Amino acid sequence: MDASLAPDERVLDIWQLKCWMEQEEETEGVKELYEGKPLHATPPYPINDAINSKICLWSGDISLLKVGALVHCTNEAFSDNLQATQRLYSRAGPELRKNLLDNIKSCNTGEVEVSSGYNLSARYVIHAVPPLHTTRFHTAAQSSLYYCYRRVLESCQERCIASLALPVLSSPHYPYPTEDGAHIALRTLRWFLSNSSGSRTLKRVVLVLDTDHIATYTALLPLYFPRTLRHLQAAVHNLPCDLGNACGEPVNxxxxxxxxxxxxxxxxxxxxxxxxxxxxxxxxxxxxxxxxxxxxxxxxxxxxxxxxxxxxxxxTAALTTDMQKIQRYERLLRRSKTEDLREISGIGCLYQCGHDKLGRPIIVFIGKWFKYNEINLDKAMLYLIQILEPVSRSDYIIIYFHTLTSTDNHPALHWIRQVYDVLDYKFKKHLKAFHIVHPTLWTKIMTWWFTTFMAPQIKHKVFSITGIEYLYETIDPDQLEVPAYITEHDMTVNGVRYYKGCS
Structure with missing residues (x-):
């Protein structure tokens, strides 16, 4: 053990961690999951205590693990500046980075390169390059991600590595959708450990998760690695119909x-x-x-x-895609009903208040309170579904206040597109107006781009307005709850004249 490390940075032997068989059952992730028609006649994955004893869930710094091999998620040129990467390079010593830049030099997307662990407590470091995910190239990214996980596992088999620390493989700039990526990871891992050669070689796999992925993996792990009859029943109802081929590979x-x-x-x-x-x-x-x-x-x-x-x-391809979208939304809807979303609801950036003059519910989104780079985006999407689901059965409107926002409040365009694609058709059909209050030039350009090239179906429903006064043409003032800072800013910019015409 390195005495130079701080007390909270001590090296941890992965064999001291509780395996999946020993961990307490999380009932929250699998409750209320038997609604609707079963998607499988029999459980796709049987109970296997030998396999379950090889799986661990853990959250922490992967570079502190004493393990046969740990996986370093990076880019093709090994040039990313993420904190996890910098910690890994720092603890491994300069030889690791020198070896990557001088000898290995690059790694293709979906491939892996293996190096020594140098000063780390891991014998090997497996450098993996996950795909950049975009909606347009989703199928290609799906296949590439599968092969990335598979080649990590095959590298362990080739070198007779007995233990592996495996993080979520996802690009930080164009991340793969959390739940879809988790299905690919767990399905590939289950296939490999069920294979005789893979099962014989690998004795322990630690899934190293951050806060954005813990809830998803905790909910899905019992479906791929069931421990009880209750888990088997949940798997029949909740595992996707398409589980790939015999090797877990996505089939298109x-x-x-x-x-x-x-x-x-x-x-x-x-x-x-x-x-x-x-x-x-x-x-x-x-x-x-x-x-x-x-x-x-x-x-x-x-x-x-x-x-x-x-x-x-x-x-057939279109029907398959539509079915996959429906199943994905239903899974997210179930999660929105069962997971703890108080950390998102407590922010107060999204809420329902009153009705307009036509009786349509009003959904309010406060841009300044939405810290895109700080919140859990996976839970943010679940909370959005939780708020919109009850009102989407009939017509509704959304008001987005862009008042006094900064770059920290601006979501990435690919995340907006991901949310738009996830939401069911009924949300787009019953949305009758999307008002953007106090827009900036950036907002107008992004709105035009998104509604022109990505969501032309709702372009005629989006309206940019410069003041709250224009909302009162269709909404009574007592039906609209607006934070004080927005009202003060509006009066500073537009004056108080609009109050006279709305009494």
């Missing part, structure tokens, strides 16, 4: 090709390849490269003399 219909035996033979009469008694069709998932794009049944298209189709089955 657009990335499948069909192979017929002996394509040199002519087609049977009628042109039906599958009708011939001597033909065999096999479906192969092509996911080895995260950004590959395959065509369906190219051989058949060529035999017919036509051009190969670039989409396997657009209707």
């Amino acid at each position: 219909p657009e990335r499948q090709i069909r192979i017929i035996d002996n394509p040199q033979h002519s087609l049977p009469e009628g042109g039906d390849v599958g009708a011939g008694g001597g033909t065999v069709e096999t479906t192969i998932n092509m996911g080895e490269h995260a950004f590959s794009r395959m065509e369906e049944d190219v051989d058949r298209q060529r035999l017919l003399g036509g051009q190969p189709a670039y989409v396997a089955d657009p209707a």
Whole structure:
């Protein structure tokens, strides 16, 4: 143990941590999860005490763990300046960074590189590069993230590493959606530990979580690593229908090709390849490269003399995507009802107050109180769903006060898009007006960009107004609760004249 470390920075042997089998059961994450139709006929993952004894949940500084290998989440050039990275470099000594820059030099997205742990208490450091997530390239990022987790585990197997500290693999600038990423991580880990060779090599895996991910992993871990019959029942109702292939790899219909035996033979009469008694069709998932794009049944298209189709089955693919979105929203809705969201509700930046003159509920969002870089964004999304769900069954309006906000209050555009994509269709359908009060030039540009290129369906519902007085055309003053600082700023800028016309 390094005596130079502070008392709260002592090296921790991972074998002193309680495993998943020994930890107390968290009932909050799995209660009220049996509503609706079961998604699986039988539990996808059976109870396995041997596997459960290998899993640990822990929150803390990963560089302080005494472990066979720890995973360092980084970028392709090893140039990120995150605090976790700087702590790792500091405790490992200059040799680690020198080795990365002079010898390894780079690592492709979805790949890993392994180095010595140097002065760390870990024998190896596995440097992993997760994908940058954007909605447009979600499928590619999904496949790349799977292979990133898989290659971390395979690296342990290749080097006979018995213990692993595994953080959440996600880019800090374009993070992968928390719940979707957790499903991929846990599904891949379950597959690997269920494999005979993987199970024989790896004896302990510590999932190192920060505050943004603890609640999600605590809720999902019993579904992939059940300990009781109650967990099995929860898994039947809550695990997604699509759990990937036998290896846990995400399967996308657009990335499948069909192979017929002996394509040199002519087609049977009628042109039906599958009708011939001597033909065999096999479906192969092509996911080895995260950004590959395959065509369906190219051989058949060529035999017919036509051009190969670039989409396997657009209707099926669209239906699958819609089902996945519905299932994802339902999971988030259940979480919004069961998780403790007081840290978000206590901020007071989002609330419902009164109705407009047409009887529509009013949702108020105070931009100045929304500290984008400080709050738990995963819980913020859950709280948004909790507030909007009751009013979204009929028409409603939203008022966003941009008054006196700073850059700390401005959410990233990719997070706004993520929230917009997660929300169910009914939210967009019943939203009748989105008022932005006291907009700045930045707000107007971002609003125009978002509603033009990302959400044109609601562009006609968004209105920028310079003062509270314009709200009183459709809302009675006693129906609108506004913080005092907003009213004072409005009177400073616009005067008090609007009070006269609203009595």
